[in-house]
Amino acid sequence: MNRFWCFFFSGAAAIAVLFSAIGPSYGWWFPGASFSPLGAQIDDLFYLILVITSVTFIGVHIVLGYILWQYGSGKPRRASFLHGSHALEVVWSIVPAGVLLFIALYQMDVWARYRVKSNFDPAAVAHPVAEVTARQFEWRIRYPAPGKTLQDKPQPDDLYTVNDLHVPVGKPVLIKLRSEDVLHSFFLPHLRVKQDAVPGLSIPVWFQADKAQVYDLVCAELCGWGHYKMRGQLTAQRAEEYKAYLDELSQTQFDDGVAAKKNDE
Numbered sequence: 001m002n003r004f005w006c007f008f009f010s011g012a013a014a015i016a017v018l019f020s021a022i023g024p025s026y027g028w029w030f031p032g033a034s035f036s037p038l039g040a041q042i043d044d045l046f047y048l049i050l051v052i053t054s055v056t057f058i059g060v061h062i063v064l065g066y067i068l069w070q071y072g073s074g075k076p077r078r079a080s081f082l083h084g085s086h087a088l089e090v091v092w093s094i095v096p097a098g099v100l101l102f103i104a105l106y107q108m109d110v111w112a113r114y115r116v117k118s119n120f121d122p123a124a125v126a127h128p129v130a131e132v133t134a135r136q137f138e139w140r141i142r143y144p145a146p147g148k149t150l151q152d153k154p155q156p157d158d159l160y161t162v163n164d165l166h167v168p169v170g171k172p173v174l175i176k177l178r179s180e181d182v183l184h185s186f187f188l189p190h191l192r193v194k195q196d197a198v199p200g201l202s203i204p205v206w207f208q209a210d211k212a213q214v215y216d217l218v219c220a221e222l223c224g225w226g227h228y229k230m231r232g233q234l235t236a237q238r239a240e241e242y243k244a245y246l247d248e249l250s251q252t253q254f255d256d257g258v259a260a261k262k263n264d265e
């Protein structure tokens, strides 16, 4: 029992490190590589912070294990009164402050590209592809009519879908994100895009999907009992397919069931 806590804490830390190390090869990690240029930069930041925290974690557990080994033998010892070390306290205040300051400055560039609207692609800002409104428990999507620009107020020829967002592949796109009821979070895990949807605000979200495929769109904010089923999909497709999709949507939505009149009748 003497050295139980030494083995317990060191073993738990070793298992945690082991699982983190083998996790990626079993798919317990990110959902694969990022499919967006900005997502790759966010991953780099993530790994940098992971390295810093891992080194700290392992270092702290080596010291903890050593102390538990050294003083866990059960031999009676006389306790000594220490007032503390001024130099040591200064070091352990300044080093974490320095690390945090480094991370804060180092990530600013990626953060600005991700969040500051003046860094967004001007063409994408001028022509948002859609307005996405989160509500309990679905994503309502409003596109402008083909060839038109999205207006803040709904227009009679706008196109609507639910849980099915289409965007052109390989170019920056911008959506306007709203919420009809509570806080939701627009999350595209494969593109590393995550943005809260806040009632009363229209928040621009921009991203670029580099591979033509269907991606998950999920809600990353616990927004009520049906949160789990608030999942949709993002389809990135080539420009001509995207246009054809919107044209078809328009035809289906405005089909009045009456066959078009032929000119010669």
Ligand SMILES: [Cu+2]
Binding pocket: 134, 183, 184, 185, 219, 220, 221, 222, 223, 227, 230
């Ligand atoms: Cu939600």
